[in-house]
Amino acid sequence: MTDALIAITVLWGFVFIYAVMATMDFGAGFWSMIYINREKTKATNIANRYLSPTWEVTNTFIVALVVAVYSLFPTAAYTLGTVLLVPGSMILLLLALRSAFLVFSNIATEYRKPLTYISGITGILIPGLLISVLPITHGEFVDYETGFAQLNLEALFTSPNVYAFIGFGISSTLFLSSVLLADYSKVSHAMDAYQVYLRDARIFGPISLAMAFLIMLTLRGEAPWLYDKMMEDLPLLLFSLFFFLIGGAGLFLPSFFEKGVRGMPRLAMIAVTIQYLVASYVYGKAHLPYIVYPGVTIESAFTDPNSFRAVFVTYIVGFAILFPGFIYFWSLFMHDKRYLRQRKPKEGTQS
Amino acid sequence: MDDLLIARSLFGTTMAFHIIFATIGVGLPLMILTAELLYQKSKDLEYVVMAKRWTKAFAVLLGVGIPTGTIAGTQLSLLWPGFMEVIGRVMPLPFQIEIYAFFIEALFMSIYVYAAERIAPWMRIVSLILVAIGALASAVLITNVHAFQGTPAGFRIEDGNIVDVNPWAAFFNVSFFVTAGHVALSAYVTGAFVVASVAAFKMLRNEYGSRLYKFHQKALMISLVVGGIAALGTALNGHSAAQYLHEYQPEKLAAAEGLFETQSHAPLAIGGFVDRETESVKWGIEIPWALSFLAGNSFDTVVVGLNDFPEEWWPPLFIHTLFNAMVLIGSLLIMIAFAGIVWKKFLKKDRFPKWFLWLLVTSGPLAVAAIEFGWIFACTGRQPWVIYRILSTAQAATTATNLSLLFILFIAVYIILAIAVVLVLLYYFKKNTVLDDIRRAEDKNVQLFSSNS
Numbered sequence: 004m005t006d007a008l009i010a011i012t013v014l015w016g017f018v019f020i021y022a023v024m025a026t027m028d029f030g031a032g033f034w035s036m037i038y039i040n041r042e043k044t045k046a047t048n049i050a051n052r053y054l055s056p057t058w059e060v061t062n063t064f065i066v067a068l069v070v071a072v073y074s075l076f077p078t079a080a081y082t083l084g085t086v087l088l089v090p091g092s093m094i095l096l097l098l099a100l101r102s103a104f105l106v107f108s109n110i111a112t113e114y115r116k117p118l119t120y121i122s123g124i125t126g127i128l129i130p131g132l133l134i135s136v137l138p139i140t141h142g143e144f145v146d147y148e149t150g151f152a153q154l155n156l157e158a159l160f161t162s163p164n165v166y167a168f169i170g171f172g173i174s175s176t177l178f179l180s181s182v183l184l185a186d187y188s189k190v191s192h193a194m195d196a197y198q199v200y201l202r203d204a205r206i207f208g209p210i211s212l213a214m215a216f217l218i219m220l221t222l223r224g225e226a227p228w229l230y231d232k233m234m235e236d237l238p239l240l241l242f243s244l245f246f247f248l249i250g251g252a253g254l255f256l257p258s259f260f261e262k263g264v265r266g267m268p269r270l271a272m273i274a275v276t277i278q279y280l281v282a283s284y285v286y287g288k289a290h291l292p293y294i295v296y297p298g299v300t301i302e303s304a305f306t307d308p309n310s311f312r313a314v315f316v317t318y319i320v321g322f323a324i325l326f327p328g329f330i331y332f333w334s335l336f337m338h339d340k341r342y343l344r345q346r347k348p349k350e351g352t353q354s
Numbered sequence: 355m356d357d358l359l360i361a362r363s364l365f366g367t368t369m370a371f372h373i374i375f376a377t378i379g380v381g382l383p384l385m386i387l388t389a390e391l392l393y394q395k396s397k398d399l400e401y402v403v404m405a406k407r408w409t410k411a412f413a414v415l416l417g418v419g420i421p422t423g424t425i426a427g428t429q430l431s432l433l434w435p436g437f438m439e440v441i442g443r444v445m446p447l448p449f450q451i452e453i454y455a456f457f458i459e460a461l462f463m464s465i466y467v468y469a470a471e472r473i474a475p476w477m478r479i480v481s482l483i484l485v486a487i488g489a490l491a492s493a494v495l496i497t498n499v500h501a502f503q504g505t506p507a508g509f510r511i512e513d514g515n516i517v518d519v520n521p522w523a524a525f526f527n528v529s530f531f532v533t534a535g536h537v538a539l540s541a542y543v544t545g546a547f548v549v550a551s552v553a554a555f556k557m558l559r560n561e562y563g564s565r566l567y568k569f570h571q572k573a574l575m576i577s578l579v580v581g582g583i584a585a586l587g588t589a590l591n592g593h594s595a596a597q598y599l600h601e602y603q604p605e606k607l608a609a610a611e612g613l614f615e616t617q618s619h620a621p622l623a624i625g626g627f628v629d630r631e632t633e634s635v636k637w638g639i640e641i642p643w644a645l646s647f648l649a650g651n652s653f654d655t656v657v658v659g660l661n662d663f664p665e666e667w668w669p670p671l672f673i674h675t676l677f678n679a680m681v682l683i684g685s686l687l688i689m690i691a692f693a694g695i696v697w698k699k700f701l702k703k704d705r706f707p708k709w710f711l712w713l714l715v716t717s718g719p720l721a722v723a724a725i726e727f728g729w730i731f732a733c734t735g736r737q738p739w740v741i742y743r744i745l746s747t748a749q750a751a752t753t754a755t756n757l758s759l760l761f762i763l764f765i766a767v768y769i770i771l772a773i774a775v776v777l778v779l780l781y782y783f784k785k786n787t788v789l790d791d792i793r794r795a796e797d798k799n800v801q802l803f804s805s806n807s
Binding site for chain 2: 055056057059060062063065066067069070072073074075076077078080081082083084085087088089091092095096098099100101102103104105106107110111112113114149151152153306307309310313314317318321324325328329331332335336339341342
């Protein structure tokens with residue numbers, strides 16, 4: 004494996020981790036808004052219980068991702084920075100509103116509803132914009148007429164492929180987050196919320212799959228180089244589809260593990276994650292060696308070898324230090340029954 | 355405005371807005387930690403209440419500080435792709451390591467707030483120390499990139515290509531420690547005086563001798579001690595920072611002091627405005643020989659004037675005023691802190707005169723203003739370079755045009771956030787008074803930290 008290939012693998016890893024965490028984060032924010040008026044099901048409580056401690060950590064991953072791009076592939080950062088000025092700025096503006104109002108909604112309890120609406124709506128738009136970065140890297144919307152790379156916004160927003168990606172981003176956000184929240188509410192013994200999220204997952208699973216097919220269909224015409232290379236790995240794509248079906252079984256079948264309960268959300272969660280992992284591997288592999296087609300490749304954009312070595316060492320040291328922290332964090336918020344099964348935050352003395 | 359100026363204004367606005375939250379975000383954890391430690395020592399519940407209330411304020415400020423920091427980090431690539439291409443090649447380490455500092459801060463901040471009642475007291479202290487370290491490390495590391503811009507190291511340019519890259523040499527560039535030290539210490543000054551402002555205001559609003567008055571007085575004394583020590587440290591460090599300028603960026607020092615002619619026994623100009631036509635500082639006070647002494651610890655030190663540099667390399671001359679304002683506020687804060695401590699601890703007077711409390715009320719906003727002046731001085735004083743004598747700001751800027759709409763949108767969002775954050779803070783602390791929190795702290799069955807979160 005060349006250094007550049009190792010670097011792009013690390014970057015792809017970050018993209019995948021962030022994609023999964025962000026879909027759960029933005030999705031949870033959205034569901035927390037949708038169910039805000041149905042207090043009995045506690046669906047909003049569950050979403051907030053997941054969201055409150057995690058959003059900062061999730062947000063750190065997007066910074067990690069941006070930093071990884073410019074420290075591993077500085078030349079690509081140059082092109083991407085130039086091309087993504089407008090969509091990138093839109094994402095940043097929405098992200099600022101979303102994060103701030105998410106925090107505000109937890110603090111200013113009387114105004115929780117309007118504040119949650121702002122964070123929920125801005126939040127669900129972000130994954131759609133974020134994923135539009137992928138079709139932009141396919142190159143057909145980048146002009147070089149002036150001698151500098153420039154994004155053709157008109158072509159971008161008239162492309163069916165871009166809309167397929169946006170639809171996929173948003174529906175996947177709703178799908179993955181409802182599977183996660185179904186699992187989270189089941190562990191929390193909030194069965195009303197569990198039913199709600201199970202239903203949502205059943206609805207958005209097929210929609211996200213349909214969107215994935217739509218991406219492939221439109222990709223064929225718009226970026227045939229990518230489509231052809233993805234189809235070379237058809238067995239893997241079918242493997243991914245297979246895990247989607249296992250995920251579906253986890254949502255629809257009665258539980259093998261517990262009597263009288265419908266659905267195995269933990270199984271669905273794992274299967275669906277594998278589904279996305281395999282599919283994104285196929286996409287990423289087909290995308291190689293281009294970062295931005297056709298001008299920027301991983302070799303041409305790669306950083307100085309000395310810098311790469313130094314950065315790589317910090318990755319290893321950094322993760323060795325952080326790993327226990329992540330485990331501790333997980334045990335406190337994903338595993339501790341005292342946190343998960345609290346009736347509601349004790350607010351007895353609130354005036 | 356041309357595109358370069360808009361790009362600079364946009365990024366400058368982002369930074370000016372972000373640093374308010376970033377600076378307080380570094381300073382407050384130290385105050386919270388001090389209060390927690392004082393509680394462990396004295397078992398006085400009021401310190402826990404302070405820690406809780408400051409933590410709430412901190413959490414709200416993070417709600418703006420984190421996304422604006424994300425904006426700043428990403429805008430670097432969007433607006434200055436030429437700069438980030440060099441940084442990515444030569445100086446990726448501070449950004450990279452900062453990510454780990456970020457993670458530590460984010461993980462343990464959530465643990466400190468949302469798991470406060472489920473973890474052991476010592477673990478709470480450890481979490482808080484890790485939050486404080488994470489916040490400090492982020493500030494130090496990001497400032498390191500700024501230090502590198504002034505004193506680049508660890509690479510050479512050969513025929514327009516970057517060669518001989520040594521990322522660790524770039525990381526430990528010569529002004530790293532002095533610049534980062536300045537930012538870290540001044541953040542502690544700001545965190546402390548922001549608390550002092552609120553405490554002094556509340557003391558004015560509450561009857562002398564009441565429980566609330568005493569509570570806020572305790573908070574005020576903590577902030578005067580922390581703020582006083584940090585302010586003194588900032589001044590001492592600032593002195594070495596100026597000496598570094600003398601050695602490594604002489605035209606910046608010359609512009610900061612309004613010095614045109616190279617000379618030994620150079621005078622120090624305080625106040626006034628630098629006049630290009632007469633090549634002098636108008637309306638200022640001149641202290642003979644002082645600049646030479648400050649720059650090199652001897653009156654014989656030759657200080658280089660602006661006329662020794664081509665005019666297109668001159669920083670804007672208004673930085674003299676920014677520099678003065680920063681130093682003036684810094685000195686004032688040292689005096690305020692020491693006056694307060696002497697009055698209370700050594701003269702044993704039990705109440706502060708009203709005018710002194712009002713002076714304290716202004717200290718927080720003044721500290722924030724000094725941070726702003728300092729950063730604008732440091733960054734406009736480096737112009738026309740983005741990396742000193744290597745890459746000009748114009749070369750580094752994005753080739754995209756029509757930035758004005760984006761500029762307006764970002765300003766609009768910052769205004770919305772600024773108004774919202776103030777309203778949310780006012781709302782929360784009005785709704786949850788000090789007395790409410792004291793009652794919660796005394797009642798063992800109620801969770802103080804997770805209440806209302």
